[in-house]
Amino acid sequence: MSFTAEEIEARGHPVWAEVDLDAIRHNVGALKMQLAGAEIMGVVKGYAYGHGNPQSALAMLEAGATRLGVARVAEGLHLREAGITVPIHVFTEPPAAAVRTMLEHSLTPTVYTQAFADALSRTATEMDRTVNVHLKLDTGMHRVGVPPDEVAGAVKSLLSAPALVVEGAWSHLAVADLPGHPFTRQQLDLFHKLTDQIEKAGAKLRYRHLANSAATMADPDTHFDVVRCGVACYGLWPSRDLLGTLDLKPALALRARVNMTKGVKAGEGLSYGLRYEVKKASRIVTITAGYADGYDRRLSGRADVMMNELRYRVSGTVCMDQFMVDVGQDEIEVGTVATLIGDEGSDRVSAEELAAHIGTINYEVTTRIPSRVPRVFLNERAGG
Numbered sequence: 001m002s003f004t005a006e007e008i009e010a011r012g013h014p015v016w017a018e019v020d021l022d023a024i025r026h027n028v029g030a031l032k033m034q035l036a037g038a039e040i041m042g043v044v045k046g047y048a049y050g051h052g053n054p055q056s057a058l059a060m061l062e063a064g065a066t067r068l069g070v071a072r073v074a075e076g077l078h079l080r081e082a083g084i085t086v087p088i089h090v091f092t093e094p095p096a097a098a099v100r101t102m103l104e105h106s107l108t109p110t111v112y113t114q115a116f117a118d119a120l121s122r123t124a125t126e127m128d129r130t131v132n133v134h135l136k137l138d139t140g141m142h143r144v145g146v147p148p149d150e151v152a153g154a155v156k157s158l159l160s161a162p163a164l165v166v167e168g169a170w171s172h173l174a175v176a177d178l179p180g181h182p183f184t185r186q187q188l189d190l191f192h193k194l195t196d197q198i199e200k201a202g203a204k205l206r207y208r209h210l211a212n213s214a215a216t217m218a219d220p221d222t223h224f225d226v227v228r229c230g231v232a233c234y235g236l237w238p239s240r241d242l243l244g245t246l247d248l249k250p251a252l253a254l255r256a257r258v259n260m261t262k263g264v265k266a267g268e269g270l271s272y273g274l275r276y277e278v279k280k281a282s283r284i285v286t287i288t289a290g291y292a293d294g295y296d297r298r299l300s301g302r303a304d305v306m307m308n309e310l311r312y313r314v315s316g317t318v319c320m321d322q323f324m325v326d327v328g329q330d331e332i333e334v335g336t337v338a339t340l341i342g343d344e345g346s347d348r349v350s351a352e353e354l355a356a357h358i359g360t361i362n363y364e365v366t367t368r369i370p371s372r373v374p375r376v377f378l379n380e381r382a383g384g
């Protein structure tokens with residue numbers, strides 16, 4: 001749900017995510033400068049990695065992305081219902097029951113099984129139309145895709161279905177986040193071989209695509225006709241190895257209000273499990289965000305939050321809706337805004353930092369911010 005800062009105030013939302021659409025535009029622009037003509041597909045699955053749609057998708061398009069990528073038909077529908085008309089690629093095959101919906105909304109299917117190709121062909125014929133499909137090749141990640149030795153048969157079958165047009169072929173890199181890893185070269189070589197084979201079989205591939213953000217930033221040989229960029233569009237780093245290699249601006253901040261402050265005596269424990277012991281009489285503030293807001297329970301005792309431009313450590317267990325911070329003798333008022341992710345002054349709590357505390361990646365940190373946390377979009381363009 002999207003709200004203005006005033007609405008957040010009026011509805012008493014104690015926690016919200018600010019998403020700076022100018023940062024997204026800036027990042028797409030920075031990625032675009034890496035390219036010698038390839039198009040950018042903005043990857044906006046997972047509610048734009050938690051940043052929110054359709055606003056994030058629109059910002060990417062405003063900055064020069066020409067197509068969008070989602071994981072599910074429902075995500076594509078959401079964008080179509082918002083009036084977005086560019087090609088929207090669905091990365092996995094949906095159940096046969098969703099094929100008609102997919103075609104009615106002109107979502108671009110990824111194909112890798114005969115059963116789905118048959119369902120598409122049948123439905124498109126019934127609807128008296130053709131459909132552009134992108135064939136997914138398994139070049140080594142073994143998630144979804146046609147295995148290399150089945151590509152010839154798959155192309156033959158697709159070419160024999162008059163309602164299907166093989167417009168593209170693509171694959172996905174398993175270790176692009178580790179620049180220079182030999183497996184990427186191996187996948188690239190196999191991708192060249194398989195796409196050549198597809199063309200020799202008679203399909204004219206207008207779009208070949210392989211690169212994610214990491215490969216877009218690190219390896220121009222992977223760019224082909226389209227690059228599929230997600231994480232970098234949001235100003236998040238694809239990996240530690242790529243930190244600082246492009247001018248990226250993080251787009252998301254997660255902020256919450258202080259709900260209560262109190263004095264607690266030395267020797268008392270805080271929160272579930274009493275795992276934090278107050279060493280000397282202190283002010284304890286309670287902040288209204290918890291693991292139901294995507295603020296992981298494993299951040300207990302580990303993460304820093306910022307208030308009044310100072311860092312404080314989360315003290316004790318993160319609860320479902322709240323957590324506590326021992327602020328020593330500092331004066332923090334009820335209503336103060338705490339920054340859980342984002343900038344305050346010249347400091348920043350990054351999604352990367354939180355990810356490191358809980359043994360995951362920045363992608364997961366932002367993507368898991370649920371819908372109960374309203375998004376406030378900054379720098380939204382009129383009509384966008």
Ligand SMILES: Cc1ncc(COP(=O)(O)O)c(C=O)c1O
Pocket residue numbers: 043069091172211212213214228229230231232238
């Ligand atoms: C098929 C596919 N392409 C591209 C991407 C974008 O990857 P990244 O966010 O690393 O740019 C993803 C995301 O996981 C994906 O699943």
